[in-house]
Amino acid sequence: QVQIAESGGGLVQPGGSLRLSCTASGFTLDYDAIGWFRQAPGKEREGVSCIRISDSSTYHADSAKGRFTIFRDNAKNTVYLQMNSLKPEDTSVYYCAVGTPYGAQCTAFEGEYDYWGQGTQVTVSS
Numbered sequence: 174q175v176q177i178a179e180s181g182g183g184l185v186q187p188g189g190s191l192r193l194s195c196t197a198s199g200f201t202l203d204y205d206a207i208g209w210f211r212q213a214p215g216k217e218r219e220g221v222s223c224i225r226i227s228d229s230s231t232y233h234a235d236s237a238k239g240r241f242t243i244f245r246d247n248a249k250n251t252v253y254l255q256m257n258s259l260k261p262e263d264t265s266v267y268y269c270a271v272g273t274p275y276g277a278q279c280t281a282f283e284g285e286y287d288y289w290g291q292g293t294q295v296t297v298s299s
Contacts, residue, residue, distance in 0.1 A: 175199045175288050179269045182293030185259055191295060193254040195269030197288070204271050206279035207252040208286055209243065211265035211295075218268070220281020224252055225274060232279055236263075259297045266292040 181193040195207060208223035222233045222243040231243050242255040256263065272286035279285070 175271075177269055177271060177288055177290035179267065179290045179293040182267060182295045184296045184298065186299050187259060187261060187297055189259050189297070190255070190257045191259065193256065193267055193269075193293060193295075195252045195254075195290065196250055197252075197269075197271050198250065200271070200288075203273075204287075205273045206271070206285060207245070208270045208272070208279060208281065209254045210268045210270060210281070210283070211263075212268070212292075213262075213265040216265075218283070220283070221267070222254060223279035223281065225279045230278055232281065234281055256295075259295075261297050264295060264297050266294050268292045 176198045178196045185191050205226050206223050209221045210218050211221050212218040221237050224231045224243045240258045245252045269290040270286035271288040274285050
């Protein structure tokens with residue numbers, strides 16, 4: 174049974190940091206990308222970052238560049254999203270997704286992702 178578990182969300186002040194975790198298990202087929210997406214109230218879901226498992230290459234949306242880092246711990250089968258310099262506009266439910274890139278790099282295209290977690294709330298507020 175495929176299971177995707179996210180954790181690490183919470184309330185943080187502007188300028189603060191959070192580290193989100195995504196652990197995936199139960200896969201019987203190979204996958205090659207884990208991505209983080211987010212959705213704020215009243216807005217469409219958007220891609221934030223992804224990492225390709227086969228070569229650890231990464232992608233960050235413009236909103237995340239310079240502030241967010243995605244990395245993995247193979248021993249723990251976990252991917253992390255380190256978020257620094259958080260802003261109120263980062264407030265969203267953050268989702269972890271697992272899939273296979275269509276091309277040479279992972280992207281924020283939702284069609285590449287087949288399995289989704291339940292999400293973890295991140296609130297940036299003073």
